Amino acid sequence: MLEDIYTELIAEHSRATENRRQLPNATVKERGHNPSCGDDITLEMEISDGVIKDAAFIGQGCAISQASTDMMIELLRGKKVDDAKKLAELFINMIKGNITDDDALEPLDEAAALKNIANMPARVKCATLAWHTFLNAKDLELKP
Amino acid sequence: MKMNGHRMAYLDNSATTQKPESVVRAICGYYGGCNANPHRGVYELSVKATKIYEDTRVKVQKFINAKSPAEIIFTKNATEALNLVAFSYGLHNVNAGDEILITITEHHSNLVTWQMVAKAKGATLNYIYLDADGNLSEKDIAEKLTSRTKILAVTQISNVLGLKNDIKTLAAQAHEVGAVIVADGAQSVPHIPVDVQDLDVDFLAFSAHKMLGPMGVGVLYGREKILENMPPFLSGGDMIEYVEEQDTTFAELPNKFEAGTQNVGGAAGLSAAIDYINSIGFSEIERIEKELTDYAIDELKKIPYVELYGCNSARDNKIGIITFNVKEVHPHDVATILDSEGVAIRAGHHCAQPLMNYLGQNSTCRASFYFYNTIDDVNRLIDAIKKVRTVMHLN
Ligand SMILES: Cc1ncc(COP(=O)(O)O)c(C=O)c1O
Ligand SMILES: [Zn+2]
Numbered sequence: 275m276l277e278d279i280y281t282e283l284i285a286e287h288s289r290a291t292e293n294r295r296q297l298p299n300a301t302v303k304e305r306g307h308n309p310s311c312g313d314d315i316t317l318e319m320e321i322s323d324g325v326i327k328d329a330a331f332i333g334q335g336c337a338i339s340q341a342s343t344d345m346m347i348e349l350l351r352g353k354k355v356d357d358a359k360k361l362a363e364l365f366i367n368m369i370k371g372n373i374t375d376d377d378a379l380e381p382l383d384e385a386a387a388l389k390n391i392a393n394m395p396a397r398v399k400c401a402t403l404a405w406h407t408f409l410n411a412k413d414l415e416l417k418p
Numbered sequence: 419m420k421m422n423g424h425r426m427a428y429l430d431n432s433a434t435t436q437k438p439e440s441v442v443r444a445i446c447g448y449y450g451g452c453n454a455n456p457h458r459g460v461y462e463l464s465v466k467a468t469k470i471y472e473d474t475r476v477k478v479q480k481f482i483n484a485k486s487p488a489e490i491i492f493t494k495n496a497t498e499a500l501n502l503v504a505f506s507y508g509l510h511n512v513n514a515g516d517e518i519l520i521t522i523t524e525h526h527s528n529l530v531t532w533q534m535v536a537k538a539k540g541a542t543l544n545y546i547y548l549d550a551d552g553n554l555s556e557k558d559i560a561e562k563l564t565s566r567t568k569i570l571a572v573t574q575i576s577n578v579l580g581l582k583n584d585i586k587t588l589a590a591q592a593h594e595v596g597a598v599i600v601a602d603g604a605q606s607v608p609h610i611p612v613d614v615q616d617l618d619v620d621f622l623a624f625s626a627h628k629m630l631g632p633m634g635v636g637v638l639y640g641r642e643k644i645l646e647n648m649p650p651f652l653s654g655g656d657m658i659e660y661v662e663e664q665d666t667t668f669a670e671l672p673n674k675f676e677a678g679t680q681n682v683g684g685a686a687g688l689s690a691a692i693d694y695i696n697s698i699g700f701s702e703i704e705r706i707e708k709e710l711t712d713y714a715i716d717e718l719k720k721i722p723y724v725e726l727y728g729c730n731s732a733r734d735n736k737i738g739i740i741t742f743n744v745k746e747v748h749p750h751d752v753a754t755i756l757d758s759e760g761v762a763i764r765a766g767h768h769c770a771q772p773l774m775n776y777l778g779q780n781s782t783c784r785a786s787f788y789f790y791n792t793i794d795d796v797n798r799l800i801d802a803i804k805k806v807r808t809v810m811h812l813n
Binding site for chain 1: 754
């Protein structure tokens, strides 16, 4: 059970540093946090022509929240905002346990590795923090 | 009790304790046999409910050695008790330019409340910080407790560091400058004998659920002279004497502060909880908790990647609470891994964010004991902690 959550892949993503930075040309900046857990991230994105050109984050929190944020950034970078929103909804539905079919989850790529969090109610918020933060971000549609 | 297939080591007693059967039976007994609205009926059942409630008040009075049952006010928890003091005493006795003094170790319930009073009245909220060993800075106390201080609000035992504050000395110092002292007893009353007359405190707040009793009942002790001059906190039924269309006179103490139908089932549970604690005795409770705490600190100190907070103080000043971190692992991951081994601890800011900032931590792990814990529970904690870094692929 625990091994299904704290996989090597998730441990690596939780400690990865490439996506931990600020973007000089960010058009979107959104902070999200879990008061109960202390996970706290600020997501930055550079969006132009409806495409996420670059994304990065700064913040701190548990391995699950940090790995999930890192994975989301890698998944969404280069995607159209509309497609990115669909992916975020798919991810949240996976964590809620609404979608379990592996084929349906394929678009999530590595982020599908967090599927088992669906069985850990206490950690659901950690896994979904980045994705909710993205969906909550204002100015997603803003044209520079 | 089982957790994730293991016999559970419940080490989150500072959050809430487990309940003995006698407490559960007392609550069931009340609802099963004596349920009626107290104070309001003339029929036998209501008289019985009133008796249970008022007998519990006397039991609490004796438990903390208050002078009179009128000084014991039932609330829903320690938080509501502290709010009662803040709103009913604080708002009416603190003025612009006055100061309120608290400590950096306060639980949010004894901190945000005073922030609100200070903001509402244009008063200043000052903090007593800590010495290197985690105890309150004598220097801060000497400098910040002055004739401008109207209220000194201090926890008797920190829910993060487990360190005992010398409330008796602080009370004397507060009275010398004309301030009242509000003691937060949420973590002390369950674990050490508390005598409000000996401590000479003006207010003391605590919760039944942290001392074997049910959730939903708390106690505010207040010095009778002070309570008498305070306006009611909540208004409504049971707290009145005469009500006319435009005016009301209020009931005597303690009913003045107990508006609406009260938690009699909860009081029945608290009464049984006090009986249980008395049957064991504080000297035994303190002996067991000290043994567990000392053993756990000694064992944790042997693990090179465990950081301890508030564990450098003299040991006789420390009770039942150990706060720590595992290097490079977030407390929530530690708690999840311990949970999978059947060990229940708390991770987070423990409702003491200013203290976390002061310690330079975002959050921490906390193991807290009660007298029913065993050395085996501590060993389970230590063994589980030793697995954490492996699970996180750090070794
Ligand atoms: C020191 C301290 N004060 C106050 C409280 C608040 O207690 P309650 O939540 O029962 O009102 C707690 C418990 O969390 C505590 O540890
Ligand atoms: Zn988390």
